[in-house]
Amino acid sequence: MAETTQLKMRVWRGDDQGGGLEDYTVEVSEGEVVLDAIHRLQATQAGDLAVRWNCKAGKCGSCSAEINGRPRLLCMTRLSDFEPGETITVTPVRTFPIIRDLVTDVSYNFEKAAELPGVALPPRDADGKRRMAQIDVERGQEFRKCIECFLCQNVCHVIRDHEDNKPAFAGPRFFLRYAELDMHPLDTHDRRELAQQAAGLGMCNITKCCTEVCPEGIKITDNAIIPMKERVVDKKYDPLVWLGEKIGIRNKDNDDREAAPKRQKSSVKRPRARA
Amino acid sequence: MAETSEIEKHQYDVVVIGAGGSGLRAAIAAHEAGAKTAIVTKSLLGKAHTVMAEGGIAAAMGNRWPEDNWEVHFRDTMRGGKMLNNWRMAQLHAQEAPERVQELEDWGALFDRTDDGLISQRDFGGHRYARLAHVGDRTGLEMIRTLQQRAVALGIDVFMECTVTDLFKDDSGAISGAFAYWRETGTFLAFEAPSVVLATGGIGKSFKVTSNSWEYTGDGHALALRAGAALINMEFVQFHPTGMVWPPSVKGLLVTESVRGDGGVLKNSEGKRFMFDYIPEFFKAETADTEEEADRWYDDKKNNRRPPELLPRDEVARAINSEIKAGRGSPHGGIYLDIASRRSAEFIHKRLPSMHHQFKELADVDITKEPMEIGPTCHYVMGGVEVDPDTELSGIKGLYAVGECSGGMHGSNRLGGNSLSDLIVFGKRAGEAAAAYSSGLEARASIDGELERAQAEALAPFDPKGDENAYTIQADLQQAMNDLVGIIRTAEELEQSLKEIERLKERASRLKVEGGRAYNPGWHLSIDIHNMLLVSECIAKAALARQESRGGHTRDDFPGPDPEWGAKNLVLTLNSAGDGVDLAEKPLPVMPDELKAFFEDK
Numbered sequence: 001m002a003e004t005t006q007l008k009m010r011v012w013r014g015d016d017q018g019g020g021l022e023d024y025t026v027e028v029s030e031g032e033v034v035l036d037a038i039h040r041l042q043a044t045q046a047g048d049l050a051v052r053w054n055c056k057a058g059k060c061g062s063c064s065a066e067i068n069g070r071p072r073l074l075c076m077t078r079l080s081d082f083e084p085g086e087t088i089t090v091t092p093v094r095t096f097p098i099i100r101d102l103v104t105d106v107s108y109n110f111e112k113a114a115e116l117p118g119v120a121l122p123p124r125d126a127d128g129k130r131r132m133a134q135i136d137v138e139r140g141q142e143f144r145k146c147i148e149c150f151l152c153q154n155v156c157h158v159i160r161d162h163e164d165n166k167p168a169f170a171g172p173r174f175f176l177r178y179a180e181l182d183m184h185p186l187d188t189h190d191r192r193e194l195a196q197q198a199a200g201l202g203m204c205n206i207t208k209c210c211t212e213v214c215p216e217g218i219k220i221t222d223n224a225i226i227p228m229k230e231r232v233v234d235k236k237y238d239p240l241v242w243l244g245e246k247i248g249i250r251n252k253d254n255d256d257r258e259a260a261p262k263r264q265k266s267s268v269k270r271p272r273a274r275a
Numbered sequence: 276m277a278e279t280s281e282i283e284k285h286q287y288d289v290v291v292i293g294a295g296g297s298g299l300r301a302a303i304a305a306h307e308a309g310a311k312t313a314i315v316t317k318s319l320l321g322k323a324h325t326v327m328a329e330g331g332i333a334a335a336m337g338n339r340w341p342e343d344n345w346e347v348h349f350r351d352t353m354r355g356g357k358m359l360n361n362w363r364m365a366q367l368h369a370q371e372a373p374e375r376v377q378e379l380e381d382w383g384a385l386f387d388r389t390d391d392g393l394i395s396q397r398d399f400g401g402h403r404y405a406r407l408a409h410v411g412d413r414t415g416l417e418m419i420r421t422l423q424q425r426a427v428a429l430g431i432d433v434f435m436e437c438t439v440t441d442l443f444k445d446d447s448g449a450i451s452g453a454f455a456y457w458r459e460t461g462t463f464l465a466f467e468a469p470s471v472v473l474a475t476g477g478i479g480k481s482f483k484v485t486s487n488s489w490e491y492t493g494d495g496h497a498l499a500l501r502a503g504a505a506l507i508n509m510e511f512v513q514f515h516p517t518g519m520v521w522p523p524s525v526k527g528l529l530v531t532e533s534v535r536g537d538g539g540v541l542k543n544s545e546g547k548r549f550m551f552d553y554i555p556e557f558f559k560a561e562t563a564d565t566e567e568e569a570d571r572w573y574d575d576k577k578n579n580r581r582p583p584e585l586l587p588r589d590e591v592a593r594a595i596n597s598e599i600k601a602g603r604g605s606p607h608g609g610i611y612l613d614i615a616s617r618r619s620a621e622f623i624h625k626r627l628p629s630m631h632h633q634f635k636e637l638a639d640v641d642i643t644k645e646p647m648e649i650g651p652t653c654h655y656v657m658g659g660v661e662v663d664p665d666t667e668l669s670g671i672k673g674l675y676a677v678g679e680c681s682g683g684m685h686g687s688n689r690l691g692g693n694s695l696s697d698l699i700v701f702g703k704r705a706g707e708a709a710a711a712y713s714s715g716l717e718a719r720a721s722i723d724g725e726l727e728r729a730q731a732e733a734l735a736p737f738d739p740k741g742d743e744n745a746y747t748i749q750a751d752l753q754q755a756m757n758d759l760v761g762i763i764r765t766a767e768e769l770e771q772s773l774k775e776i777e778r779l780k781e782r783a784s785r786l787k788v789e790g791g792r793a794y795n796p797g798w799h800l801s802i803d804i805h806n807m808l809l810v811s812e813c814i815a816k817a818a819l820a821r822q823e824s825r826g827g828h829t830r831d832d833f834p835g836p837d838p839e840w841g842a843k844n845l846v847l848t849l850n851s852a853g854d855g856v857d858l859a860e861k862p863l864p865v866m867p868d869e870l871k872a873f874f875e876d877k
């Protein structure tokens with residue numbers, strides 16, 4: 001059977017009115033992750049401790065928090081990553097407003113998602129199917145691995161340190177989405193203008209903090225933001241365009257595409273009152 | 276007591292409860308049919324269980340094997356479900372899945388491709404041809420993101436982190452709305468709507484070892500029962516053969532079937548590929564009986580039969596269980612799943628990236644170098660709301676059910692990949708039917724008379740007289756279901772489980788909640804636990820009644836299938852006191868002769 005030990009934890013408890021770190025000692029066993037310890041606290045000592053989680057396997061992006069000050073997924077951070085006897089401090093992600101304990105209001109991200117015009121493909125081929133080469137879809141696939149944990153949004157200094165930038169800045173997660181659509185082998189829209197103007201791509205100064213925290217290991221800056229910036233200034237830096245020209249795979253002509261439609265408002269609802 | 280005047284009120288034509296693949300697809304269909312539509316979900320948008328699906332979406336597109344078509348898919352599905360499936364659902368599913376998958380592509384999904392640039396398809400258990408459209412081993416993420424982005428682009432209203440606790444009916448017995456609370460604030464809201472689509476997923480959280488999340492408390496199943504609808508097939512719970520077994524923290528976490536579809540094999544502690552010893556009569560003709568033939572099949576399906584590792588899940592799970600029981604298990608009580616010795620590291624990285632990541636991060640195992648230790652885990656419930664196959668309408672006017680919370684489609688056992696396709700095929704049908712029904716109505720019933728009762732019930736756990744902790748009751752229920760209603764069942768243990776459930780029900784009538792109403796998981800669980808108990812009772816009762824073994828229901832005391840049982844369903848409804856369930860037998864719908872022909876000789 002697995003060995004058990006006593007773990008010292010400090011967990012931020014409180015709500016938008018204020019709060020602070022509380023000390024706990026909780027029994028944990030070999031192989032466990034921080035989320036296991038939080039769950040045991042809930043079941044035995046703090047029944048109302050608020051935390052988000054779903055998959056407990058790093059697939060849904062619900063359990064983002066800051067562990068000893070570092071933005072991580074609670075379910076993918078093993079207790080064995082810390083020194084024996086070390087106190088583990090868990091706080092909510094900093095960039096979004098607190099709801100309760102470890103749960104924050106991430107609706108900013110859903111507003112930004114709604115502002116992004118979706119994919120626009122031409123009709124299917126005559127036999128009712130679509131054809132795309134594997135190497136053409138692979139770049140978009142890297143970006144579509146995103147589990148929307150919003151840790152990149154959390155660490156990006158453009159909004160972490162400057163609340164007032166939020167209306168004009170979509171953040172790395174959504175630059176990824178712009179790049180994905182822009183690199184979709186069949187998409188017909190030109191989103192360069194929108195990315196630059198409405199999403200604030202120009203405010204990013206390529207610090208790469210987003211890439212460093214991404215639990216999916218997506219190269220947000222190198223593979224999405226920089227190529228997108230290059231495309232905006234029309235340098236045709238895009239290695240795929242270059243590769244496409246060389247080996248003659250399908251490719252889109254920037255100048256032929258229709259500008260993407262304007263942004264729309266989010267239809268995600270929020271509670272009207274408090275209890 | 277709080278005032279009902281503070282309850283938010285909303286009017287819609289169609290309210291969809293659930294934002295997994297089935298709920299999103301239903302909402303898109305309802306919206307496109309012109310209905311004013313809302314989506315309500317317990318979690319944030321994009322986090323539903325569908326996001327966790329790995330292997331793929333089954334659809335006979337014929338991109339790899341032109342021989343594949345809906346008839347073969349239909350036959351595989353019925354055989355996988357041991358002929359207990361609703362034939363009409365299985366037919367519609369097989370016919371419509373290819374177009375539903377291509378529609379996802381129209382909406383931006385980026386599937387892996389064949390050399391010809393078409394959507395690639397992979398092998399899975401019980402499917403005659405490579406049939407699963409996939410994106411590496413994160414197909415569910417691709418599905419949910421595509422549907423979520425589509426729903427957002429259409430501007431469909433989404434109520435997230437909002438839990439439905441009750442359904443309302445008018446004087447005629449038709450649906451009139453739903454009641455819910457915001458998790459963030461603990462405040463209430465009520466929907467006035469003549470059509471409600473249940474898309475709430477499964478029940479797996481009632482079992483200790485499970486691949487399912489906190490959301491799987493059977494809410495939709497219980498809401499349907501309380502509204503007067505019936506559940507079928509509840510005795511059939513799928514134990515996926517390959518869940519992680521070590522470390523304890525991840526016990527039950529899924530290891531995708533794609534590992535076997537892509538060449539992985541099962542071995543016991545003696546290094547033997549034991550599945551050859553467990554090929555049932557029913558599948559002998561189509562299963563390889565030597566390792567050589569099994570290995571050749573991956574490249575030449577015409578002249579070889581399938582490896583026994585790719586038998587339907589119920590067969591594989593039982594075999595693993597027997598090997599472990601016979602003392603040929605691995606150190607942590609599982610058996611070995613080996614792909615390292617059979618495929619190159621490069622192939623594994625490409626085809627199974629999240630499995631590689633999951634084992635590396637959580638168990639310190641490199642699956643390109645060593646075998647994995649795995650064992651059965653509670654994964655999926657075949658049972659659910661009994662619906663009309665063409666419209667997904669339950670027995671209650673205005674109440675529809677789709678996805679894992681509906682019943683019939685998968686019979687006694689679901690084939691891998693047939694859930695994701697089920698979600699989009701029947702999601703679309705339900706959304707359209709619900710929209711059509713609402714638009715044909717002249718008047719809407721008022722729900723005002725119901726609000727006070729619904730609110731009082733939701734607040735009941737705050738009663739200061741309570742002394743029981745919902746987390747403890749949940750843990751006791753999970754243990755009981757695991758031990759007594761698990762993969763191998765006996766009459767004695769099932770009877771014992773029903774007694775245990777009654778005891779837990781009594782304890783759950785005296786709950787005590789710590790803290791206030793804002794984002795309080797203890798309170799949320801105190802509401803969900805009643806659903807878990809009701810649904811667990813359904814499973815145990817039906818399992819006790821069905822005196823045979825078939826698909827996801829194995830009785831030690833009745834080891835074989837019985838043709839008489841093979842012709843009937845067990846139907847569960849709420850009892851007259853409203854505190855438990857009644858059970859009845861019902862003959863299966865009869866398959867027309869032209870479909871029966873698919874099962875002769877071949």
Ligand SMILES: Cc1cc2nc3c(=O)[nH]c(=O)nc-3n(C[C@H](O)[C@H](O)[C@H](O)COP(=O)(O)OP(=O)(O)OC[C@H]3O[C@@H](n4cnc5c(N)ncnc54)[C@H](O)[C@@H]3O)c2cc1C
Nearest residue numbers: 293294295297317324325330331439476678679692694695
């Ligand atoms: C690890 C794993 C891997 C899998 N892999 C595959 C695969 O490869 N292929 C395949 O075909 N199938 C697979 N499955 C099965 C398949 O993923 C699920 O059966 C399917 O996704 C369920 O979809 P759904 O739409 O029915 O429900 P879900 O996606 O579970 O969504 C349920 C929704 O209902 C909401 N909800 C529940 N109760 C309430 C309530 N009371 N109030 C408000 N909202 C509520 C939830 O918040 C959620 O939004 C897998 C399952 C798991 C667990």
Ligand code: SF4
Nearest residue numbers: 156204206207208210
């Ligand atoms: S690279 Fe740009 S988007 Fe990423 S964290 Fe830095 S400023 Fe933000």
Ligand code: SF4
Nearest residue numbers: 146147149150152214
């Ligand atoms: S890009 Fe990475 S860090 Fe950002 S939300 Fe997606 S998964 Fe999280």
Ligand code: FES
Nearest residue numbers: 055056061063075
């Ligand atoms: S719980 Fe899903 S990523 Fe942590």
